[in-house]
Amino acid sequence: MNETSFFARQRALFARAHGPLFWATLALGSLGVGMGAGAISNRFSSHQVIAKTAQPELVLAALKARLPRTTISSIGCAGLGGLCEVVAGTTLFYVDRTARFLVIGRVYDMETRSDLTAAKLLAMNPDMLAAGGARRQAASADQASESARPVRTMRVNLSELPEGGAIRWGPGTGPKLIVLSDFSCGYCRRLSTELKAIGARVEERPISIFGPASRAAAERVLCAPDPEKALHAAYEQNEIAAPRKCDTSGLDANEAFAKRHGFGGTPVIIRPDGAVLEGYRPASVLKAFALGGAA
Numbered sequence: 705m706n707e708t709s710f711f712a713r714q715r716a717l718f719a720r721a722h723g724p725l726f727w728a729t730l731a732l733g734s735l736g737v738g739m740g741a742g743a744i745s746n747r748f749s750s751h752q753v754i755a756k757t758a759q760p761e762l763v764l765a766a767l768k769a770r771l772p773r774t775t776i777s778s779i780g781c782a783g784l785g786g787l788c789e790v791v792a793g794t795t796l797f798y799v800d801r802t803a804r805f806l807v808i809g810r811v812y813d814m815e816t817r818s819d820l821t822a823a824k825l826l827a828m829n830p831d832m833l834a835a836g837g838a839r840r841q842a843a844s845a846d847q848a849s850e851s852a853r854p855v856r857t858m859r860v861n862l863s864e865l866p867e868g869g870a871i872r873w874g875p876g877t878g879p880k881l882i883v884l885s886d887f888s889c890g891y892c893r894r895l896s897t898e899l900k901a902i903g904a905r906v907e908e909r910p911i912s913i914f915g916p917a918s919r920a921a922a923e924r925v926l927c928a929p930d931p932e933k934a935l936h937a938a939y940e941q942n943e944i945a946a947p948r949k950c951d952t953s954g955l956d957a958n959e960a961f962a963k964r965h966g967f968g969g970t971p972v973i974i975r976p977d978g979a980v981l982e983g984y985r986p987a988s989v990l991k992a993f994a995l996g997g998a999a
Contacts, residue, residue, distance in 0.1 A: 721753065733926040747901035763788050766803030789824065796824060819890050821896040853943040859978035860965050869954020871908045872926060873932040884962055885970040886913040891984040892971045893939040893979050904994060908935060910959040923952050 760779040767776055767790065770955050774792050781788040787798045798807040810821040858990040860880065871880075881904050885892040887937070910922035921938055927947035928934030934944045962972070973993070981993055 727826075760788070761797065763801060763803050770803060774865065784820070787811065789820075791828065792830065794797075796828065798819065799864050803852065822890065858965070860961075860974060860980060860981050862974065862976065862978055864961055864964075865909065866954050866957050868951055869909055869926070869956075869958045871910075871931045871935045872906065873908065874899065874905045874937060875903050876905060877887075878903040879991070880905045880907065880976050881990070881994055882907045882909065882974040882976070884909050884958065884967055884970055884974070884988075885910050886911060886918045886970045887938040888918050889970045890913040895937070895971045895973075896939055898985065898987040898990055901996065902991045904990070909961075910955060911958050911962045911967070911970065912955075913968075919955070922955055923947065926952060926955065928948060 720753035731888055747849060760781055763779050764779065767774070767779075777791040777793060779788055779790050781801060786801060788803075789811075790797050790799055798809075798811060799805060809857070810819060813820055826982070865882075879902070881899065883892075883895065883899070883906055885895070885908055887910065896906075910918070910925065912918040912922065924944050924947050925931055925934040925938050928945050929943070931950060937944050962968075967982070969982070971984060975983065975993065975996075979993075981989075985993070
């Protein structure tokens with residue numbers, strides 16, 4: 705399950721629990737949505753007390769008033785810049801400290817460049833964000849991603865991919881790996897660092913897991929004057945030089961290839977013999993895999 709479908713599922717769960725009228729104000733096209741609570745009875749005379757103290761028990765009491773049919777498992781308000789993280793069974797969402805506004809979506813810490821939502825979801829359920837359904841068996845997000853094992857053993861036919869649609873980078877003498885990636889994918893960015901560490905010769909083929917914005921970024925990188933430089937700039941969220949006109953049909957081929965083989969998440973790592981690893985791996989695993997080790 706990819707992240708977009710996960711958050712769509714969360715909205716569906718809430719809709720079933722509270723009815724369509726309750727969610728009439730949601731902007732369904734956005735991952736981050738705010739819900740005005742003016743139409744819901746408020747049992748608290750002072751929002752300021754909750755906002756100042758940010759005591760989870762007060763937020764819980766407010767949520768029980770607003771979401772009486774939702775069983776809250778845990779609430780945490782530390783380190784989220786005014787938001788509180790709420791777990792309700794397998795559902796994760798956020799509220800402000802008055803419990804007036806509710807947000808379903810991803811929260812990033814821009815100072816540490818970490819995806820707080822992804823880390824929490826992986827801690828809740830190691831299977832939830834694994835690329836292509838790969839199982840994650842560790843307790844933390846980093847441990848989970850580094851020790852992941854693919855559910856399926858498979859090989860693909862790389863002759864299905866055209867010459868175009870790829871950004872090639874790394875030393876020409878390094879072990880070759882083909883990577884299906886998305887420039888909005890945090891694990892893809894981390895993987896690029898690991899690939900550099902083993903001196904891999906990478907054939908990176910973007911696919912659009914996160915929709916039109918991902919496709920636009922892929923075209924901008926592919927058509928940049930220096931695609932390799934643009935690729936690393938995209939991962940670091942730096943400015944990319946204005947693209948030139950170029951053939952982007954190879955990106956369509958990448959998308960079709962991923963769909964044909966059931967790759968619904970990124971990154972996907974493929975060896976020249978067609979062996980596949982789904983999901984992020986540390987340098988030690990990548991090196992062994994690139995040299996012919998088991999997937």
